[in-house]
Amino acid sequence: MASPSDQASFAAMLAESDMRVPQEQQPDLLEGYQHMLRLLDLLGRPSTLAAEPAVIFTPDQR
C-alpha cells in the first residue's frame, strides 16, 4: 500500500508528464513508482553544484 506522500508525488509527477495514463492503469504504475522511489533513496540526495561541477561522459573517462 502506497503512503499518502508517495501517492501525492506520484500524482504530481504524472500530471507534469504528458502521458495521460488511463485511470485503470495507474495502480499498477504506482506500484512500479514505489520501487523507483526505493532505488532513488539508495542513490542519496543530489550533490551540490560546487561538489560536482560537471558530469563528464566519454568511453575512456566513465
Add this chain to the structure above:
Amino acid sequence: MPPLPSIAEAARQIAAKQISPVELTRGCLDRIERIDPSVRSFLLVTEERALADARAAETRVVRNEARGNLDGIPIAHKDLFNTAGIRTTGHSRLLADNLPTTDATAVARLVEAGTVMLGKLAANEFGMGGHAFDLPWPQPSNPWHLDHTTGGSSSGTAAAVAAGLILGGTGTQTNTSICGPSALCGITGLKPTYGRVSRTGVLPLAFTLDHVGPMAWTVEDCAILLQAMAGYDPFDPASSDRPTPDFRAELGQSVRGLRIGVLRHFFENDNPASPATRKGIDGALAWFAAEGAIVRDVKLSSLEVYHACTCVILMAEAYAIHEPWLTTARHSYGEIFRDRASLGGLIRAADYVQALRRRRDLCREVATAMVDLDVLISASDAGEAPRIVDLTKWAFPGRPSLGGWASLTGYPALSLCTGFGLKGLPVAMLLVAKPWAEATLLRTAHAYEQAHPWRDSRPEIAR
C-alpha cells in the same frame, strides 16, 4: 539430426571443403522448420536471402577467395538491428512495418565477413518489455525446458543458439540482456567494453548503457564474431578509436598467475543465487586455483546500489527516447514495456543527474578494486531459468540484477555455463575484465570451458 558444429569447427570444415556453406545453411533451415515452432526464436526467416548468401560464400570458397572464418557461417540478428530491406520491428507493434534502408554497422561488418543471414530473432519489446503476451509475436521458450523463460532481452538469440538453429547471433545489452539470457539458455554471451562495438543502426534503449555483442555456443565462437563486429564507427558518438586486437590471441594460454577477484557478496547476500549456481561458481574458483590462478574475495558497494543507479539512468534515458510514442500511442506498446518505460517520465532531472554522478563513483570503485586483478567473477543470474508463469512486471526494478553493474560501468563481461541445476536447466558465472581487455576475458573463459564437459550437452529438443 546432428547438432550444428561450432563456428570454429564449421570454418575448419568449410576451409577443408568437407562441408559447403549451402549444405550448412540448408541444415539450419531444416532445423528451424522442425524445432522453431516449439521454441519460437525467429520473428522472420529470410530463406531466400540465406541461400543467396550461402551460394555466394560457396563460390568464394571454391575460388579460394574466402573472406575468413565467418565466410559461409549461418547466423541471425536480434530484431533491434537494422537490416536493409528486411523488416526490423524491435519486437513491437509500433515498428511492425519498419523497413530500414541500411544495415546496422555491426550487421554490415558481419555481412562483409561473409556470414549467411538466416533471419531476425525475437527480443523483449525494444529491449525492456519482458516476457509479454500482448505483442504481435510470441516470446521464445527456453529450449532446455519449454515452460521456462529464456530471460531477456536477447531472448531469441539465446534460444536459437541453444537449440542449435544458428551458429551464432547478435545481442544487445543495456542492463543484462546478453549475459542474462545466455546464462539461462546455457550459451556463451559477451558484452564488450562500452565503445568497442558500434550501436549505429541498432534501436536504442538508453544511450549511455547500450552495448552490442556476440552470442554463440562457445567462447572461441564469441571471439570470432567479436573480431568482425568490433572497430571504430564515426557515426556512434560512443565508439572508441582504439585499435581492435586479435581476440583469439590468448586462447589456449593457461590461467597460471591470473589474478581473480570474487564478488561473493553479490551472489551470496545481495541477491542470493541458487545452490546449483553457487556450486558452479565454487567449482570454477577451485579449478582456477588448482590451475595456478590467484583467487581472493573482493568487496564492492551493495549490488542494490549498482542496480539502483542502472535502473534510474536506464528508465530516464528510455523515456527520453520513447516519450513521443508514450504520450501519443501508448496503446500500441505491450503493457510491460509501456509501464516500465513510463516510470522514466516520473524521475526528476536532479535524480537522473545524481545517478550519473553515482555512476562515476561506482566506476572508480570498480577500477580501484581491479588495480591488482585481471578478472572479477560473480553470478550471471540468480539461478536456473524461472517458469514463464512465475514472471512479474516489477521484478526488474524490484530485485537487483547480478549482471547489470557491467553495463553501468562499461566493463567487458562474459557469461559462461558452469553446469546444470534443477530440471537440467543451465547455470552460469559472470566474468568481468578491465576495459578493453576482452582478450583476457576470453582466455580465462576458454581455459575453463576446455576443461569442463558442459559444451557436450545440448537441450533434448536440439539433439
